[in-house]
Amino acid sequence: MSMMIAAGLAAILATSAGAAPTFERLPSHFDGKTPVVVETKAFKLVINPDATAKSLVVKANGEEMLEPREGIPVFATTQIRPFNNEIRLVQQAKRTTYPANRVRREGDLIRVGFETAPYEVEVRVEETAAGYVTFRPERLISNTEQEHQYWHWNLDVPPMDSFRVLQLPVKDRENFGDWLNVMWDGRGCVGVMGGTPYMDVDNERRWGFHRLTVEAMKNYGITNGVAVLAAAATPAGFLEQVDAAEAACGMPRGVKSRRDSRLNASLFWTAEISPGTADELLSYAKAGGFRMMLVYYTSLVNGGRKGYRTLPDYTWAKGWTRKSFTETVRKFNAAGISVGMHTLQTFIGFDSSYVTPEADHRLALLKHYTLSRALPASENVCDVYVEQNPIAAPMHPKCRILRFGTELMTYEGYTTERPYRFTGVRRRHLGTYAKDHPVGEIGGVLGVSECAAISTYVDQDTSLQDEIGDKIASIYDCGLEFLYFDGSEDANPPCTVNISLSQIRCVDRCIARTGRPPLFTEGCAKSHFGWHLQSGANAFDVFSPEYFKPKIIEYPYAAAKRLAKDFTRVDFGWWRFGAPNLKGPPQKGEGLWGAGRTVGVQADIWEYGTSKAAAFDCPSTMQMSLRALRSHKRTADILATVRRWEDVRARKWLTPAQKELLKDPKREFHLVDDGKGGYELLEWTQLDVAGGKWTDVRAFMYERGGKRVVEYWHIQDKARLVFASPLDGTPGLDAGDMKVFETTLPADAVKAAFASATIQNAGDAK
16 A cells, blocks of 8 residues: 555544544634633633533532533534535545534624534524523524635535534533423523424433533524523522523413413313203312313314314314303303313314315325326226335335325335335225326325324424414314313424424414413423423323322323423323223223223222322323213212312412322322311321222221221222121221221221121122
8 A cells, every 4th residue: 555545544534533634724713712701690601712611600609510521512513414525525425513613702693613614603692681591593604714615516505404503511410301401400400492493402411411402403494593591500590591581582481381370280171061061060170179171172073073083174063152162161260160172283184174085285294205107097906106115104004095186095015126116006095086196296105193093194394283273273262271282293203393383383373363372281292392381291191990009100100200300290190080890801901991890980099199299289180971970979079089189289288298208109198177177198008808909898097186097988889898896896887988987996906807897788889
């Protein structure tokens, strides 16, 4: 090998390993000596002249928030491949990130240059009186002071795919909230956040710190990007900065929403509201002390019994008019109950006017294909020839749907060698019209919802989401105060943008129509910007009573601990109100509530769940069935239990010490009226009755006033509980509604008596 070749190879290897190429020349206006300082009344950020993060100090206590030893650059730029000719001759054709290597401040502008990439970015910095800072890319500069330019290439310069607006190595602390992108404890808080829905906000766990990033993407406009940096000594101070940033940037007021006293109120969920049932539902809601009513959209609009299949036509169901629903909402409001709607803002049902007889052009496509042969209108099974390899097309039987023009088709399979084609294609799917499709027409695979596969979803790059938002706003205008956005997971990539967009576009339409932002929203999926509107985070699915308590700990309890790090509450629901079913096979597995044998909802089961939720200042959503409410013999007892805990939430009665007690997953607690308008919080334990816990009679014991107190009831009917020998002179107890038995006997004697008892005359329960 010649010395010249060896030297050239060495230079190439050095460059690919990250060393700056020898042909780069630093512009003279970067002196390489002066750091950039960004400072507010709350903190001081120092950036080294080489663009690496040096320090971020919280002024109130001098706390250093950064870990600078890895030399993380504050800014970076990414290209889908090296574009400059002399650079791409050296580097691989792959997505390449060029870290910033020089910065200089000129007034409110920070000028940023990069390793190798021959361009610069001007970032406007606003150091606000509220204490936070915004970073906005303002100008992209193709640097004419450097030798190697794009003058002979016909492309927009600089050819930047994304720009990292802010990147900080924040030291690990007790809490990290990955939704809001905030690291904090009692001595310092730092959040690196996006100021619009279009930002790619992320974090990476490193040794002793997290790298927090905010990136602006070309497809949404590099200079439309906004990063927000907030830092304070306390969580309260940090949230004050976030609140101010929300107001200034026109974001939803997530901090303000979280401060509302109603946010910890549980929700009475119904899919059965109508002019004929509203009064009955209101009576149950009042009995349970509910301050929130969540109405499923299917009870308001036509086709409700078909569920998702008719979304989002939203025409009033029989019996409802705008006036009658508005009057119903007012009736609930007069009783102190706020009303919201549960809907699916991204779903387009297969029976809706958006799908049949002509599929809307704005339905989401997973992948696009170009016809390589004409496809004439026909009723016959055929092959559809395309230019692109369909190797990644869905093969789930319910998801094999194509859309070309306004026609839908199904396919049986596809080839992965030329000529590429979809095989076994059947036309006129879902009643759409067969049409001629010429060579070169572009269509694709329809995005079918993973939930039941009876709907497709919206392309957020189109006007369809706004159109649906207008329909939701029309119902919201009847006096609704909050929204649950189900189906949020069905959004186009990038999900970090489109999940939030699918929600905020609906919220914006509601505000535009009524002038009233929702008190809060919830949703089954979230992305970074959604923190500002999803003050209620998400609810979980329904588990049968037999698995309810462990599943509370496995899912919502674990989520509550995690979301508390994001200053956000979790909805511990959904819980289904169901009566006992003592016939049929046992419940299978740990999934959703099925048709098997079950004890149904019982007071202790929901008390366990609602008490654990209250420990985190969280509510739950309880799905109420009128049939079950009417038939369950213990409805009054269960609603009385819920009412006590909702009163505790409304009064904010629990002390910090009590909340810590309630957080113990192995301990169960019971609220007892103290006779003075307040409560006592007592630990209780379930007793084995007649040889087991899962019997027709349930009993729980606690200590009060020097006595052992047992609360007991029959799960559905009534029976006689007979002791093997009299318990404190009592031969037996009649079990029906919840009752109390008190004794001075030791706890072990009480446990033994109930365990050895027999249940007689169970009546209809057997």
